[in-house]
Amino acid sequence: MALNSKIPEGPIKDKWTDYKNHINLVNPANKRHIDVIVVGTGLAGGSAAATLAELGYNVKAFAYQDSPRRAHSIAAQGGINAAKNYMGDGDSTYRLFYDTVKGGDYRSREANVYRLAEVSANIIDQCVAQGVPFARDYGGLLDNRSFGGVLVSRTFYAKGQTGQQLLLGAYSAMNRQIARGKIEMFNRHEMLDVVKVNGKARGIIARNLITGEIERHSAHAVVIATGGYGNVYYLSTNAMGSNATAAWKIHKKGAFFANPCFTQIHPTCIPRSGDYQSKLTLMSESLRNDGRIWVPKHIEDAKSLQQRKMKPTDIPEENRDYFLERRYPAFGNLVPRDVASRAAKERCDAGFGVNATGEAVYLDFAAAIERYGKTQAKIQNLENPSKEKIYDLGRAIVEEKYGNLFQMYEKIVDEDPYKTPMMIYPATHYTMGGIWVDYNLMTTVNGLYCIGEANFSEHGANRLGASALMQGLADGYFVLPYTIGDYLSNEIRTGKIPTNTPEFDEAENDVKERLNFFINNKGEHSVDYYHKKLGKIMWDKVGMSRNAQGLISAMAEIKELREDFWKNVKVPGKLDEMNPELEKAGRVADFLELGELFAKDALMRNESCGGHFREESVELDGEQKGEAKRNDKEYAFVAAWEYKGEPSAAVLHKEELEFKDIELKQRSYK
Amino acid sequence: MSGFFKSSIGRKVAMALSALFLMFFLLQHFAINILSVFSENAFNEVSHFMGTNFLIQFVLQPVLIFGVVFHFIMGFILEIRNNKARQISYVKNNGSANSTWMSRNMIYTGLVILAFIILHFIDFWFPEINTKYIQGDMSGVHEGVEGYRYFHELQEKFVSPIRVGAYVIAFIFLSLHLMHGFASAFQSMGGSTIRKKSLQSIGKAYSILIPLGFIFIALYHHFNH
Amino acid sequence: MTNNQQLKYMNLTLKIWRQEDSKAKGRMVDYKVTEISEHMSFLEMMDVLNEQLVNKGEDPVAFDHDCREGICGMCSMYINGEAHGPDRGVTTCQLHMRMFKDGDTITIEPFRATAFPVIKDLVVDRSSFERIQQAGGYISVNTSGNTQDANSIPISKHAADEAMDAAMCIGCGACVASCKNSSAMLFVGAKVSQYALLPQGQVEAADRVRNMVAQMDLEGFGNCTNTGACEIECPKGISLENIARMNRELMKASI
Secondary structure (H helix, E strand, O other), rough: OOOOOOOOOOOOHHHHHHHHHHHOOOHHOOOOOOEEEEEEEHHHHHHHHHHHHHHEEEEEEEOOOOOHOHHHHOOOOOOOOOOOOOOOOOOHHHHHHHHHHHHHOOOHHHHHHHHHHHHHHHHHHHHHHHHHOOOEEOOOOOOOEEOOOOEEEEEOOOOHHHHHHHHHHHHHHHHHHHHHHOOEEOOEEEEEEEEEEOOOOEEEEEEEOOOOOOEEEOEEEEEEEOOOHHHHHHHOOOOOOOHHHHHHHHHHHOOOEEEOOEEEEEEEEEOOOOOOOOOEEOOOHHHHHHOOOEEOOOOOHHHHHOOOOOHHHHHHHHEEEEEHHHHOOHHHOOOOHHHHHHHHHHHHHHHHHOOOOOOOEOOOOOOHHHHHHHHHHHHHOOOOOOOOHHHHHHHHHHHHHHHHHHHHHHHHHHHHHHHHHEEEEEEEEEOEEEEEEOOOOOOOOEEEEHHHEEEEEOOOOOOOOOOOOHHHHHHHHHHHHHHHHEEEEEEEOOOOOOOOOHHHHHHHHHHHHHHHHHHHHOOOOOHHHHHHHHHHHHHHHHHEOOOHHHHHHHHHHHHHHHHHHHHEEOOOOOOOOOOOHHHHHHHHHHHHHHHHHHHHHHHHHOOOEOEOOOOOEEEEOOOOOOOOOOHHHHOOEEEEEEEEEEEEEEEEEEEEEOOOOOOOOOOOOO | OOOHHHHHHHHHHHHHHHHHHHHHHHHHHHHHHHHHOOHHHHHHHHHHHHHOHHHHHHHHHHHHHHHHHHHHHHHHHHHHHHHHHOOOOOOOOOOHHHHOHHHHHHHHHHEHHHHHHHHHHHHHHHHHHHHHHHHHOOEEOOOOOOOEEEHHHHHHHOHHHHHHHHHHHHHHHHHHHHHHHHHHHHHHOOOOOOHHHHHHHHHHHHHEEEEEHHHHHHHHHHHHO | HHHHOOOOOEEEEEEEEOOOOOOOOEEEEEEEEEEEOOOOEHHHHHHHHHHHHOOOOOOOOHHHHHHHHOOOOOOOEEEEEEEEOOOOOOOOOEEEEEEEEEEEEEEEOOOOOOOOOOEEOEOOOOOOHHHHOOOOOOOOOOOOOOOOOOOOOOOOHHHHHHHHHHHOOOOOOOOHOOOOOEEOOOHHHHHHHHOOHHHHHHHOOOHHHHHHHHHHOOOOOOOOOOOOOHHHHHOOOOOOOOHHHHHHHHHHHHH
């Protein structure tokens, strides 16, 4: 099967408008007879469900939590980008488009990214109309901040809880439609398979997580908006329940999975403190604006720190290695996420980690406090201020900027980051890869759509800060509701889809069989035992830096682990009750397959690109020596994998990427 | 508007309105009683006026009684409803970690006050009603007493140390009730936090000074008999 | 400074509410956990217990949790007599074991309210919150891409900040759980306030507050008696002022 991305013809800036002008529409009277299933109700799913219902479709929405408001979009802190140019600093749709393609290391589709930049401004208008309380300045107009190394201020924010406020906006729009009866909401339900009838997605099998009942739901189209697969690493900044099951199930039913190896490791997370650790907490990237990252210069000092025989403040300035400033003098501590993460790992691997696990580096605000303190002293006309006075003045400024983050850190780590440097370490955060979709956001299965983080998306090989929220809402509010109409215009005569057909029988039986297996398999090890083992393989061999040998062995190890899982997993409880262990078992079973495809994709892509770093592909000499080397000649394509029974047997389909509006360049931060 | 008073918020506004009315009444009652400490004559004059004025006796007095009864009945209704809102109670509940004893025990302090009001009615109100409206003696004088009888009756009542003790205890409970009730009534009426601080101080002063004053009056007459 | 100290481990006794399903009668059951690190979060301690139970072939304790960073509002435990435990400004997932001592007995119960029936063990059904939101917790504006420009209505920074403070609510239900009357007024007040403070929300403010309060009453939540427990236990510090504002809004809407 050849991939057809269905990118419209014409100049890039007219593509989306022309396209919308020419696609088929469904008349309002007919929309009433058309059902759409939306699985996942985060920013993408929630906004899509609300908008589809407003348009008049009958929407059935599914969430595994007890409310759409709990989806993990809620945890996004920093902000949302939009090309509004409110700051008058020269921002434009083109600039946002350019920054996103470049930031993604030239592995995304130009037309999609341009469309994203185009609708970004509408998102802000829409959210303000919904009552999202974005930050404002004293004149009453919206405030913007700069983010992630771009040259303009285009990030809208609501304190440190932008994701929460945007999600609650989409949630409120959903609530309005639920009250009108246009959305039927299924909370505490998990999709366990998609049902295809005559090649078209026609429904899902879902489990009621309270009663354990297996349910059939039919529709004329199915939208998957279930987020990313970061939890394949066990430890990540994702929620505990975040999973890839819906995406993996549709992959097994014919939807191609694209670029699984493009994963974002975020540099500023709170380090692991022990083996019991269940998840990692992200600290906003904005901290790197003022914090200096360092480890000790001498290995003996590092050893003493690891054994808690020494405090970081005992190490004099000349014995500290500010490794980002040393390696990247131009960008210093503000290099992109992938670069900062790899540099920290490199130091820790060499033995310079600073906590008991040896996996942490310092993020130090002492210099910032002193600098701000001195400036403040000048502003306040203080002559010869004492050291303490400078500290107090500087601390006040730092507190104003990052107070809530410092407080969060102190709650978790129980150390005062104003006095001792913070400890940070990279953690899996976002997955750029996902289900392959065309320009309409339709997967390779007819009538099956995938939006938000779950699709392979507009972020290429690396996502810029404040772009995830933008993409989720763009897909849900402004793209999918139009493009799905083109497909549904052919469904107006179909009538209600029956659920008593052999296709539904078969899908339901498969689901039940698998669940029965888990309950009846009186194995030895808990689900978490396997999940942790998988996470360790992924982190060690398919983590921040990868090589062919490691990837080959990772594939073998994951396969072996998977086989052991299917023999020895132990799931307590019953089928017909609330059973969190059973839920986890299904999710981990899918991660055990996805992980292998992930490694296979990473092995195939023998270039370093964005979040994917291959040790074999580095610059060998010149100024960039040792840095990531992209290979546009051989790898400027989207790798879309077709399921063939085993992850290792997946077949690669290439969507060649064409860059007409942007020139390909190697990223440099030296 | 009728729908408003059926809603939970409407009920608490009604509770607050009756509370504010009762607190105003309490202030007035106190003002008259404290006269008894300074001037027997003034106290008698005012008491006689209050006891015989048509407007006060037949308009304000019924309103007051309605206010008292309403406040109690509404309090009981809300308590029952609130108890229904949590049918299984906690095995371990650490209420003192997040709220004052007074705020959690309004029903109990209220019940003590109710008991007191009954005692108070037996002491003063029923004899008054009996004298004035059943025996028809509106003169306000009593055999063997010079001038009006009110001050004399007042002093007679506070001879008994048991009664004085009961009054003192009741006023302590009234104080506890008011300590939460005063600010709470304003909050229920939509009082804003900007004025909260000053409201809370006034509330504290009110809920301590007024009951303390009543206690003082009772003790004063007990010891100066 | 923990840096220079040896890690502290604790042995604890847990008294946990176990209830098979919504119809079953529940009871408190005692468990022992050992070698709990002070750096663990409370839920990680619960993970340790559950791993132990699974390995013994017993049913693990069901509890709600998801983001484990204090924002999703899913976790909901009543620990030693307080919603989200003894620490302030945190959800259960952010509560750390350093708040406890070796040898402690910890009582863990579900959030209790008639409007929050227990589903299983420590998991409660908070769909009453959903229905209150559906009754009016929104602004009736369609997604169109043609809404007016975001900057066309200036909003004072003060009002926007206050609306944001109200909007921080995570809908966990700690306010209901802590309230002696199981009142939901802090939750409803926060949503009513967020919209009442913004010009976009003022258009339908009267209907909103009437409908949301009516639904709240219908769900069987108790009545606020201004004890202030909700504000103290709220992990996001939502102010009581929001309840006062809701009272004003309803009075305004009723006149």
